Amino acid sequence: MFVPLSPVRCLERAGTVFGGHVGVVDGHSRFRYSEFCDRAQRLAGALVALGLEPGEPVAFLCHNSHQLLEGYFGVPLAGGLIMPLNIRLAEPELAWILRNSGARFLFHESEFTAPPAIRSITFGDEYEALLNASDPFPIDMQAIDEHSGASLFYTSGTTGEPKGVVHSHRALYLHALSVALTFHIDNATVELHSIPLFHANGWGRPHAATLMGARQIVQPRFRPIEVARLIAAERVTSLCLVPTMAEQLLAAPEMADCDASSLAEIHLGGSPVSSDLISRLIARFGCRITAGYGMTETGPVAITAGRPVVGSKMTVDGSGEVLLAGDHLFTGYWGEPQRNTRWLATGDIGTIDPDGLLAITDRKKDIIISGGENISSAEIEHVLSEQPDIAECAVMAWPDAKWGEVPLVCIVLRHHATEEELRLWLEGRIARFKIPKLWRFVPGPLPRTATGKVLKHKLFA
Numbered sequence: 001m002f003v004p005l006s007p008v009r010c011l012e013r014a015g016t017v018f019g020g021h022v023g024v025v026d027g028h029s030r031f032r033y034s035e036f037c038d039r040a041q042r043l044a045g046a047l048v049a050l051g052l053e054p055g056e057p058v059a060f061l062c063h064n065s066h067q068l069l070e071g072y073f074g075v076p077l078a079g080g081l082i083m084p085l086n087i088r089l090a091e092p093e094l095a096w097i098l099r100n101s102g103a104r105f106l107f108h109e110s111e112f113t114a115p116p117a118i119r120s121i122t123f124g125d126e127y128e129a130l131l132n133a134s135d136p137f138p139i140d141m142q143a144i145d146e147h148s149g150a151s152l153f154y155t156s157g158t159t160g161e162p163k164g165v166v167h168s169h170r171a172l173y174l175h176a177l178s179v180a181l182t183f184h185i186d187n188a189t190v191e192l193h194s195i196p197l198f199h200a201n202g203w204g205r206p207h208a209a210t211l212m213g214a215r216q217i218v219q220p221r222f223r224p225i226e227v228a229r230l231i232a233a234e235r236v237t238s239l240c241l242v243p244t245m246a247e248q249l250l251a252a253p254e255m256a257d258c259d260a261s262s263l264a265e266i267h268l269g270g271s272p273v274s275s276d277l278i279s280r281l282i283a284r285f286g287c288r289i290t291a292g293y294g295m296t297e298t299g300p301v302a303i304t305a306g307r308p309v310v311g312s313k314m315t316v317d318g319s320g321e322v323l324l325a326g327d328h329l330f331t332g333y334w335g336e337p338q339r340n341t342r343w344l345a346t347g348d349i350g351t352i353d354p355d356g357l358l359a360i361t362d363r364k365k366d367i368i369i370s371g372g373e374n375i376s377s378a379e380i381e382h383v384l385s386e387q388p389d390i391a392e393c394a395v396m397a398w399p400d401a402k403w404g405e406v407p408l409v410c411i412v413l414r415h416h417a418t419e420e421e422l423r424l425w426l427e428g429r430i431a432r433f434k435i436p437k438l439w440r441f442v443p444g445p446l447p448r449t450a451t452g453k454v455l456k457h458k459l460f461a
Contacts, residue, residue, distance in 0.1 A: 003141050003142075004141055004142070004144045004145065004146035004169065004170075005146045005169060005170040005173040005174060006076065006141065006144045006146055006150065006169035006170070006172070006173055007072070007073060007076055007150060007169065007172045007173055007176065007207045008073060008076055008077050008139060008141065008144060008169070009141065009173060009211075010073070010173070010176055010207050010208075010210045010211035011037055011040055011073040011077070011139070011210060012037070012139050012141070013210075013211055013213075014033040014036070014037060014210045014211065014213055015033055015034055015036070015037030015038075017213060018033045018187055018213030019032060019033050019034035019037070020032055020033075020034065021033055021187065021213055021215070022215055023036050023210070023213070023214075023215060023216060024036050024066050024069060024215075024216050024218065025215065025216070025217045025218065025234065026065060026066040026218040026220075027218075027220075029066060031066065033210075033213065036066075036069075036070070037073075038136055039070050039074075039131060040070045040072075040073040040074040040077065041074065041077065041136035041137050041138075041139065042074075042131040042132075042134045042135070042136050042137070043070050043071065043074030043075070043078075043130075043131060043134070044074040044075070044077040044078035044136075044137035045078075045134040045135050045136055045137035046130045046131060046133070046134040047074070047075065047078040047080060047105070048078050048079075048137060049134060050105065050119065052078050052079065052080050052105065053079075053080075054079040054080075054148070055079070055080070055081065055148060055149055056079075056080050056081065056102075056103075056104065056105075057080065057081040057082075057083040057101045057102070057103045057152045058071065058075045058078075058080045058081065058082060058083060058103065058105045058106075058107070059083045059084075059085055059098060059101070059103040059105065059106045059107070059118075060082070060083065060084045060085065060106075060107045060108070060198075061085045061087060061094070061106060061107070061108040061109070061112045061114075062084075062087065062107070062108055062109045062112070062123065063087060063109065063196070063220035063221055064193050064194075064196060064197050064202075064218045064219055064220050064221075065109070065123065065218060065220060066218055067107065067123050067127060068084060068197055068198075069197070069206055069216065069218065071084075071107060072197075072203075072206055072207070073210070074137075076150040076151070076169060076172075077137055077139065078137060079148075081149045081150060081151055081152040081166070082150070082151050082152070083101060083103060083151070083152040083153070083154075083164075084153065084197060084198035084203065085097060085154075085198060086154070086196075086198050086199065087112070087196070087198065093162075095115060097154050097162065097164075098115060098118065100164065100334070100335070101152060101154075101164055101334060103118065104118060104119055105118070105119050105120075105121070106118050106119070106120045106121070107120075107121045107123065107127065108120060108121075108122060108123065109122070109123050110122050110123065110124060144169055145169070146168065146169045146170040146173075147168050147169070147170060147331075148168060148169060149166045149167070149168060149169075149331060150167060150168060150169040150171075150172050151166070151167045151172060151203075152164050152165070152166055152334055153165050153167075153198075153199075153203070153296050155296050163333045163334070164333060164334025164335070165296045165297055165330045165333060165334070166330055166331045166332055166333070166334055167299060167328070167330050167331060168331050170327075171299055171327065171328040171329065171330065171331070172207055172299070172328070173207070174311055174327040174328045175204065175207065175208075175299040175301070175311075175327075175328035176207035176208040176210075176211050177208075177211070177310070177311070178301070178309045178310040178311045178312070178327070178328065179204060179205060179207070179208035179301060179309070180208040180211055180212050181309075181310045182301070182304060182309045182310060183208070183238070183265065183267065183290075183304075185208050185209060185212045185214055185238070186212050186213070186214065187212055187213035187214060188214075188237070189209065189212065189214035189215070189237050189238055190214065190215045190217065190234055190235055190236045190237045190238070190262070191205060191209045191214050191215070191216050191217065191236075191237075191238050191239070192217045192219060192227070192230055192231070192234070192236045192238070192239040193205070193206070193216060193217065193218050193219060194219045194222050194227060194239050194240065194241065194245065195222070195240050195241065195242065195245070195270075199270075199449075202240065203300070204294075204299065204300045204301050205240060215234070217230055217234050217236060222245055222248075224248050224249050224251075224252030224254055224255060225252065225254040227239075227249060227252075227255075228252065228254040228255050228258040228260075229254075231258060231259075231260050231262065231263065232258055232259045232260070235262040236262055236263060237262055237263060237264045237265070238263075238264060238265045238266075238267070239263075239266060239267075240266075240267045240268075240269065241266060241267070241268055242268070242269065242270035242271060242452030243268060243270070243271055243272070243273050243274070243277055243452055244271075244445075244448065244452045245452070246266070246268060246277060246281060247277065250280055250281070250284060255284070260284075260285050260287075263285050263287040264287050264288060265287055265288045265289075265290065266281055266285065266287060266288075266289050266290075267289075267290045267291075267292060267304075268289065268290065268291045268292070269291065269292040269293065269294070269301075270452040270453065271448075271452040271453050271454070272360070272378060272381070272382060273291040274382060274385040274386060275386075276385065276386050277385075278291070290304050290305055291304070291305065292304040292305075293358070293360060295346065296330070297329060297330045297344055298312070298324055298326070298328065298329055298330075298344065299328035299329065299330070302314070302324050302326065303358055305357075306356075306357035306358050306359065307356065307357065307358070308326070311326050311327035311328060312324065312325070312326035312327070312328075313325040313326050314352070314358055315343070315352075316350055316351065316352055317345075319349075319364075320349045320350065320351070320361075321345055321346065321347070321348065321349060321350075321364055322346045322348045322349070322350040322358065322360065323343040323344065323345055323346065324343065324344045324346060325342055325343050325344065329344055347363060347364045347365065348360050348362070348363055348364065349361050349362045349363070349364055349367060349376070360378070361376050361378055361379060362376040362377055362378040362379070363377075363378070366378065366395075366396060366397075366456075367397075368395075368396070368397040368405050368406070368407050369397075369404060369405055370397075370400070370403045370404060370405050370406050370407070370433065371402075371403045371404065371433070373433055375407055375433070375434050376434075377395040377396055377397070377407065378395075379430065379434070380395045380407060380409065380430065380434060380436065381393055381394065381395050383426065383429050383430055384409070384411070384422075384426070387417075387422065387425055388414070388415070389413055389414055389415040389416070389417035389421075389422075390411055390412070390413060390414060390417070390422075391412045391413060391414040391444055392411070392412040392444055392445065392446050393409055393410065393411045393412070394409070394410045394446055394454045394456055394459055395407050395408065395409045395410075395436065396408055396456050398437075398438055400437070403437075406436075406437035406438065407434065407435075407436040407437060407438070408436060408437070408438040408439075408440070409436040409438070409439055409440070410440045410442055410446070410459055411439065411440065411441050411442070412441075412442060412443065412444035412445065412446060413441060419439045419441075422439070423435060446459060447459055
């Protein structure tokens with residue numbers, strides 16, 4: 001019998017195979033997978049009773065929470081698209097996304113307000129009353145079209161208006177299998193959700209964790225002191241971080257005495273990772289450190305440790321742009337015709353070495369052409385990140401009458417250093433023509449998206 005592929009199968013398996021296991025921990029709330037499955041089914045039943053239409057997005061505006069995890073499965077079960085919103089966006093930006101998506105339902109924490117023309121449900125008593133009054137929606141896999149949409153995530157919009165990225169039931173299930181295989185997730189795994197689950201770097205793990213019966217620890221806000229407490233108290237084995245979060249964790253005094261012996265893996269992503277950061281993480285935690293690459297459109301994980309994850313393919317075209325294909329690419333952008341291209345152009349420049357390892361060298365739009373020479377801004381940033389006096393840096397092209405473009409660098413210092421000292425430090429490490437011509441020293445931190453990408457258009461505006 002043909003059984004459609006869907007993240008709902010992750011939920012069903014967790015409820016039947018691991019029903020007696022504690023599956024989700026959120027503060028003082030602890031749910032066995034049988035309870036978590038029941039709550040997700042009741043959420044689905046409530047949405048259907050409220051009149052949710054097939055293929056309709058359902059918005060969530062909240063920090064990491066068990067309610068959002070319930071939405072991951074309850075919304076697709078009801079036939080809708082789960083649409084977590086970035087809490088760091090301004091009100092006009094959130095309003096634009098709600099209008100663009102046409103969402104009629106918004107689940108949110110009490111600290112956030114909903115527009116008047118939308119049905120809002122506040123976490124707490126209202127949300128619990130909604131679930132208690134609902135019958136669990138039955139899981140009937142035959143009723144699900146695996147090619148229909150299951151999630152809608154809006155890109156960070158670093159270069160323009162955000163786009164809604166649609167993933168199918170099939171893509172999300174295959175991504176869950178890929179992540180589970182690649183990162184060795186099983187029911188002994190204790191996964192700390194420290195990255196916001198409304199962004200690609202965070203939302204790729206819960207489906208796999210649920211499928212394999214892993215215990216999921218929800219951290220509403222990233223705070224190093226709380227990460228240290230949870231690692232020790234819950235015996236966390238795995239967590240994902242963006243590089244800026246990893247730096248904060250290493251610098252936190254609370255980590256000095258933290259028993260982190262349970263950690264088996266820290267996975268980094270969201271922005272380029274320096275070898276120095278990886279070395280310091282290994283020295284402190286003594287566990288496996290992996291760095292991944294992907295984007296919202298790839299589900300999100302496509303590459304880890306330079307190689308494609310299970311179900312992904314990669315190549316580099318004649319211009320050096322990285323192209324990706326595979327089982328869990330997105331269906332298309334919301335409101336636009338469905339994609340039918342074989343390869344996804346990432347906008348990143350990279351190389352694949354003889355051993356098949358991918359190295360990302362720059363964003364296509366961040367290549368600086370100076371006097372006819374191509375200069376990688378990412379390469380300069382990577383080298384400068386190894387300089388001990390520099391906390392953060394960002395490089396971009398700046399117009400120049402003689403050279404056309406020259407590298408401009410914006411630096412946040414960790415310790416005092418002059419432009420001359422930093423220029424001398426770069427001598428011999430990169431070619432002379434790559435050394436920035438313009439230097440700016442600014443107080444930190446640099447403006448970033450929730451996943452750690454520097455917003456260069458704001459920094460150099």
